[in-house]
Amino acid sequence: xxxxxxRRFSAMVFVLVSISILVxxxxxxxPGVDPAARIAGRNADQQTLMQVRHSFELDKPLPIRYLSxxxxxxxxxxxxxxxxxxxxxIPQLSQAIPATLSLVIGAAIIWLxxxxxxGVLAASSKRxxxxxxxxxxxxxxxxxxxxxxxxxxNLVTQSKLHNSVxxxxxxxxxxxxxxxxxxWFLHLIFPWLTLAVLYAGIYVRVxxxxxxxxxxxxxxxxxxxxxxxxxxxxxxxxxxxxxxxxVSLFGLDFGALVGGYALLTEVVFGIQGVGKLTFDSLQNFDxxxxxxxxxxxxxxxxxxxAVVDVLYAVLDPRVRRV
Amino acid sequence: MAIKESSEAIFSESPxxxxxxxxxxxxxxxxxxxxxxxxxxxxxxxPIYSHFIAHTNPFNSTLDATTTIGGKxxxxxxxxxxxxxxxxxxxxxxxxxxxxxxxxDGQGRDVLARLLYGGRNTLLIGVSAGIIxxxxxxxxxxxxxxxxxxIDAVISRLLYGGRNTLLIGVSAGIIxxxxxxxxxxxxxxxxxxIDAVxxxxxxxxxxxxxxxLAISLSVVLLTSGLTIGFIHLGPGSFALPxxxxxxxxxxxxxxxxxxxxLALREREFVRAAVGSGAKDSTxxxxxxxxxxxxxxxxxxxxxxxxxxxxxxALSFLSIxxxxxxxxxxxxxxxxxxxxxxxxxxxxxxGLLIVLTAxxxxxxxxxxxxxLDPKTRARGDA
Numbered sequence: 001x002x003x004x005x006x007r008r009f010s011a012m013v014f015v016l017v018s019i020s021i022l023v024x025x026x027x028x029x030x031p032g033v034d035p036a037a038r039i040a041g042r043n044a045d046q047q048t049l050m051q052v053r054h055s056f057e058l059d060k061p062l063p064i065r066y067l068s069x070x071x072x073x074x075x076x077x078x079x080x081x082x083x084x085x086x087x088x089x090i091p092q093l094s095q096a097i098p099a100t101l102s103l104v105i106g107a108a109i110i111w112l113x114x115x116x117x118x119g120v121l122a123a124s125s126k127r128x129x130x131x132x133x134x135x136x137x138x139x140x141x142x143x144x145x146x147x148x149x150x151x152x153x154n155l156v157t158q159s160k161l162h163n164s165v166x167x168x169x170x171x172x173x174x175x176x177x178x179x180x181x182x183x184w185f186l187h188l189i190f191p192w193l194t195l196a197v198l199y200a201g202i203y204v205r206v207x208x209x210x211x212x213x214x215x216x217x218x219x220x221x222x223x224x225x226x227x228x229x230x231x232x233x234x235x236x237x238x239x240x241x242x243x244x245x246x247v248s249l250f251g252l253d254f255g256a257l258v259g260g261y262a263l264l265t266e267v268v269f270g271i272q273g274v275g276k277l278t279f280d281s282l283q284n285f286d287x288x289x290x291x292x293x294x295x296x297x298x299x300x301x302x303x304x305x306a307v308v309d310v311l312y313a314v315l316d317p318r319v320r321r322v
Numbered sequence: 323m324a325i326k327e328s329s330e331a332i333f334s335e336s337p338x339x340x341x342x343x344x345x346x347x348x349x350x351x352x353x354x355x356x357x358x359x360x361x362x363x364x365x366x367x368x369p370i371y372s373h374f375i376a377h378t379n380p381f382n383s384t385l386d387a388t389t390t391i392g393g394k395x396x397x398x399x400x401x402x403x404x405x406x407x408x409x410x411x412x413x414x415x416x417x418x419x420x421x422x423x424x425x426x427d428g429q430g431r432d433v434l435a436r437l438l439y440g441g442r443n444t445l446l447i448g449v450s451a452g453i454i455x456x457x458x459x460x461x462x463x464x465x466x467x468x469x470x471x472x473i474d475a476v477i478s479r480l481l482y483g484g485r486n487t488l489l490i491g492v493s494a495g496i497i498x499x500x501x502x503x504x505x506x507x508x509x510x511x512x513x514x515x516i517d518a519v520x521x522x523x524x525x526x527x528x529x530x531x532x533x534x535l536a537i538s539l540s541v542v543l544l545t546s547g548l549t550i551g552f553i554h555l556g557p558g559s560f561a562l563p564x565x566x567x568x569x570x571x572x573x574x575x576x577x578x579x580x581x582x583x584l585a586l587r588e589r590e591f592v593r594a595a596v597g598s599g600a601k602d603s604t605x606x607x608x609x610x611x612x613x614x615x616x617x618x619x620x621x622x623x624x625x626x627x628x629x630x631x632x633x634x635a636l637s638f639l640s641i642x643x644x645x646x647x648x649x650x651x652x653x654x655x656x657x658x659x660x661x662x663x664x665x666x667x668x669x670x671x672g673l674l675i676v677l678t679a680x681x682x683x684x685x686x687x688x689x690x691x692x693l694d695p696k697t698r699a700r701g702d703a
Contacts, residue, residue, distance in 0.1 A: 026538045139687070143679030145631055147638050148654050148672030151661060155669070159662050259534035264635060268658075279639060282541055290541065294534050 004313050012306045019298040024066050027287050035287060056082065073292060083286045092277060093292050099174045100273035103265065104257050106188055107195035112250065114196065115203025116243075122204060123211035124234050134204055141201020146261045150194045150268030157190060172270040191269045195261060199253060206249060210242035244312075251308030255301035259294070341616075344692035351688035354681035361678050365445055368438035415666050424666045427656050433667050440648035441674060444630055452626035456618060536632060539566050540641035563642045567632050586610055616693040620686055627682035634675055650675050 028035060036053045053059045057068065072079035073089075081087040122134045157166040168186065175183040214220065215238050223233050263275030270276070274293050281289035345351045364371075412426035424433040543562050586592060587610075595605045636642035637651025645652065650671035657668025 023538060026542055030542050135687075139680050139683045140676065143627065143631070143676050143683055145634055145638075145651075145654075145672060145675050147635060148668070148675065151654065151658065151668050152672065155661055155665050159665070256533075259537075261533075263533065263537075264638070267639070278537070282537065282639065282641065285541065290538070294538060297534055 023294050079288050083284045089292045096274045096277045106192040110196035111199040114200040119204045119207025122208040138201040138205035141198050147264040174271045195265050210245050211238045214238045214241045251304045255304035258300045259297035341692045348688045354684040357681040365441035436648045440650045443649040452629045567629050620690045623682040623686035627679040
């Protein structure tokens with residue numbers, strides 16, 4: 001087991017290094033793209049361009065620039081922004097991480113809770129109307145643009161109704177958990193729900209169909225033949241088996257969230273997290289910041305995938321040898 | 323007698339006809355197609371609406387425009403009355419098709435006209451990206467699944483790193499392609515520890531979040547366009563978001579197709595074709611492709627919906643469709659600043675996105691059930 005974990009995590013480091021090279025190449029080696037021209041602004045003359053190239057070290061060969069950027073990013077941790085010269089990237093990033101983690105973890109708890117409860121309910125219920133309703137909600141969930149949903153939520157909670165029903169909703173933004181836990185909760189409750197709606201819909205559908213597939217397996221028939229109660233079959237066997245699928249799905253979704261929907265949610269709700277930081281630096285083409293945030297998000301994805309693999313190996317010993 | 327009857331039943335209808343009949347009977351399919359048809363129709367009619375009914379140009383800002391409400395001429399951008407009274411507030415919905423039905427945006431442009439034009443762009447990008455994605459995925463999936471051996475090894479590695487392929491193909495360069503090919507070939511031939519190491523390398527790209535990849539590529543490409551050899555795509559070109567989005571989703575389609583081809587290859591009828599000395603191309607086109615058609619049909623609506631949602635998200639982040647062109651995503655972005663005064667600017671395009679994407683997904687469900695009644699039976703069990 002320990003050997004498996006060791007292998008898995010050394011592989012993780014390898015993956016991360018490769019992602020960093022990939023991102024670096026996208027930003028600095030795409031044909032027809034010249035970061036110096038972008039920094040110097042429109043209509044910059046040749047001399048300014050030369051100066052910019054020199055002061056941003058853009059005149060050195062690619063591999064050297066890559067190594068130097070990685071050194072600044074991970075070892076000396078003093079990578080500086082292209083836009084606000086002198087502003088360090090790492091502190092900006094580490095300030096933004098708690099907000100993003102709060103958002104993502106809170107939303108994940110909500111959608112797992114809803115997804116699993118209603119998924120099991122949908123699979124076991126005999127009521128005719130429940131099943132199409134859940135399928136329909138699932139479809140709407142998949143089709144909702146999260147940034148738009150966030151805008152609508154803001155419209156409802158921050159506009160006219162703000163003086164009556166939603167008086168308790170604070171203005172947009174983020175308050176740290178350590179600063180004021182209650183305000184932290186109030187600021188995040190709507191972003192959480194917005195983000196969770198989408199995934200709850202998907203998870204309900206997946207879990208429901210998984211449970212139904214497991215229910216038609218032979219060993220469930222054996223259980224029935226042995227005289228086990230339907231309740232026991234549903235919870236002890238069908239749901240438990242189906243949760244394995246949910247665990248692996250969750251690992252992938254949770255990791256990918258940071259660079260995807262969480263970014264959009266942060267922008268709409270004005271939460272100063274990693275996504276908002278990425279968005280702001282996109283606006284002014286601040287490559288070192290984008291590089292750092294992309295690396296962070298990729299790290300998150302890879303880490304979550306590795307955790308899922310290890311969890312899998314714990315659940316299912318056959319995987320360990322692969 | 324009994325045998326004769328059943329054989330008649332088999333020959334009377336092809337599976338395609340049965341599926342089509344199932345689909346025609348499916349209320350969801352009719353309903354979603356009707357909505358899609360309506361949305362496509364009104365989007366195509368955008369120029370007619372703006373030229374002949376509303377008489378506006380939705381791409382120019384018209385800060386001093388006026389319109390008539392109840393016989394009175396009123397300016398479209400009214401002085402703000404709330405707060406400090408600074409700035410202007412665009413006119414709200416007039417609910418009159420003659421102009422500003424849904425109100426105006428911050429630059430005095432008719433929101434409804436922009437919405438219709440934006441719909442054209444969103445649909446165009448969604449559908450083209452979806453088609454590109456599916457055609458390329460089909461190509462890759464079939465070749466990989468059919469050829470097996472080292473071609474499959476290379477391609478499936480590339481698929482695992484599907485987003486890698488994207489990066490390589492669209493942006494950076496030959497260096498990466500050569501490396502990836504090298505890796506795939508060596509991994510396929512050598513197996514053992516080399517394969518293990520290289521497979522890890524391919525996990526890399528699998529690990530790269532779709533949105534971040536699309537964002538990174540868009541940021542880079544949209545600032546200066548793309549130049550590869552003689553081909554130059556300008557920053558405002560729709561080809562950029564189309565290709566970026568279309569290629570990002572290739573692995574989602576190509577991997578299941580490859581798996582299916584792999585399974586088909588072992589079936590008796592393919593073996594029989596191989597045994598009778600049929601050419602590879604004949605086998606692929608006559609035996610394998612027809613058997614993949616159902617799953618491709620199911621993928622089309624779902625992938626198009628996914629591409630549309632991604633397009634609107636990128637445009638919302640101002641790295642998709644570039645102004646003065648509109649798409650539903652850019653209009654939602656325009657509406658962000660007007661959210662509390664003129665909410666319709668932001669709400670209307672979002673509703674259309676949800677309606678279109680949900681119809682596409684619903685239609686996808688209906689197609690799946692029509693092609694394979696078993697899935698539905700299993701669902702009802």
